[in-house]
Amino acid sequence: MKISNSFKLVILTGLIMPMTLFILGAYNGVMQTIYRAGILHQSSVAGINYYQGLTMHGVINAIVLTTFFAVVFGHITLSYYLKREPPKLSYQISMALMVLGTSLDIITMIAGKAQALYTFYAPLKASALFYMGTAILIVGSWIAFFGWIKIYLEWKMENLEKKMPLAILGTFVNFSMWFIATLPVAYETIIILTPWSLGWTHSINIPLTRMLFWMFGHPLVYFWLLPAYVAYYTILPKIAGGKLYSGNAGRLAFLLFLILSAPVGVHHQFSEPVFTPGTKLWVSILTYGVALPSFMTAFTVGASLEYAGKKRGSKGLLGWMLKLPYFKIDNYLFGYFICGLFLFIFGGVSGIVNASYSLNQLVHNTDWVPGHFHMTVAGPVLLVILGMSLYIYSSISGKEIKFKTLAVIIPYIWMVGVAFLSHGLMSGGLMGEPRRTNLGLSYTNPDHPLFNKLWVPTTTITLIGGLIMGIASILYFFLFFSTIAGKKVNESIIILPESEELHEEKKIPLLLDMRPWLALSVILILFTYVPGLISVFKYSKSVSSQYQPDNPQNLILEKKGIGNKNGKPEYDEN
């Protein structure tokens, strides 16, 4: 399908802006591994301090890049399947807001006025512009969704008998969940954090801000994942040379995410007294439940790959694995997809460990947790973003991808890097290594009284992983920006590889109508969170916070007359 110039501009902006910022996001990721391995014993490098860098790493990679990609991929998916572009006003306003919001976030982070991490709940305080920027970015993504609903309804009027295409169901589930989940964080940023940051209010209910964040924070991770799932169900079988094993299984998986993604946010707060033991047990069960659609995906996508391998002439029970197009220059996308799936096997299993209330007590706030999430968000999520960004850029700009051999090997290098990184983080985590801590200042500094030699090997493995990921990123940036610098040789079109379904499946009305699932989703959210909110208002109160955006530990110690905030040891020698 041909694309209008204004839509093309929006798509290209939505690809190039976050990818450029990703350079900063990736750099700060590598720096984390360098600090923590004790290569550096200081609190800042090149004017960016540890927490400022960690905030940039999280916000750019996990909020900006993912949200832009979800919107751009949604635009392409909707336009491709419905054969029409979204309303101009919606995609233009949406992209303008997203660019504005992101710019505010980036400016405040670079200026050192936002070091509140990507979770940004109190007591860490950022500039009001950061909170506003995040809210504007989110509202921008809603507006894209509203435009898609409009064109879908038009299409439906013309195609009453047709099912909603699976890719569109996945996208709509994702954005419906996103819309519901972002309401609490919109309230948190606009009504609570911004006035507090501006000094209009002098106290803040910290547990409330944390709860509002996590109501959004877990659906957020599925918001990252579902575009990748749309690609796994609707693109991967085709590029593997096969067909999708079951479209109905895909529909059910997406709809299960719609009902289960939001209430499970409580599992990030298992260590907090604000939820009753009953709620925690309930959420532990729901968290096992939210793994089900991923298990279904493993089997459905696995069966689709097996079918593809068999069509390519494989023999024996597992021979299909060897027949898949791992290193085909003209099929570079496959590598991004399959490496993501490999990593996700381990990312998923570690998530199930976290889900258990008792095991969670062992791993919470240790490096196990970033070990888990790098195999999810830096696994299937990021790899699909990298692969599909190249693909979409090339087809929309009409430029050929440069250095195709490089395009094929990058995901494998990245996968090896993530495997090292996560292995180091998780094994360190099991030995108590804390996350979000500049270990190089103390625990991995041999000259420091808190030096812990057990954490040297684990942080070194993490460092090796980080450096390999850094190399893969540099190669990718080189490839992506060289492609941008190339000449247009083809017509600009909207196109996607489209998998056929293997069987003509029965129409199951419940899988074709999102409304009952939406209603159930709201009921489950209320059932889970109303008791928590009652407890928050009953047992916690607003306090005037003594924390500041720079390392809160420093300030407390400073008040007590111990240590200082200039990178000098901050410990009590007694």
Ligand code: HAS
């Ligand atoms: Fe998680 C913490 C539980 C999935 C991201 N998670 C996090 C945090 C992040 C995150 C960012 O219960 C930290 C937040 C923070 O900053 O504090 N997570 C789970 C569970 C799942 C899960 C049960 N997480 C994800 C995904 C993420 C993500 C997806 C990002 C995209 N997570 C937790 C819990 C915590 C947590 C607790 C809190 C920890 C704490 O205490 O702080 C499940 O959804 C996972 C299900 C996945 C599977 C895997 C299916 C495998 C597939 C691949 C198949 C391979 C094939 C290839 C087909 C069951 C689909 C075969 C081909 C061949 C050739 C062999």
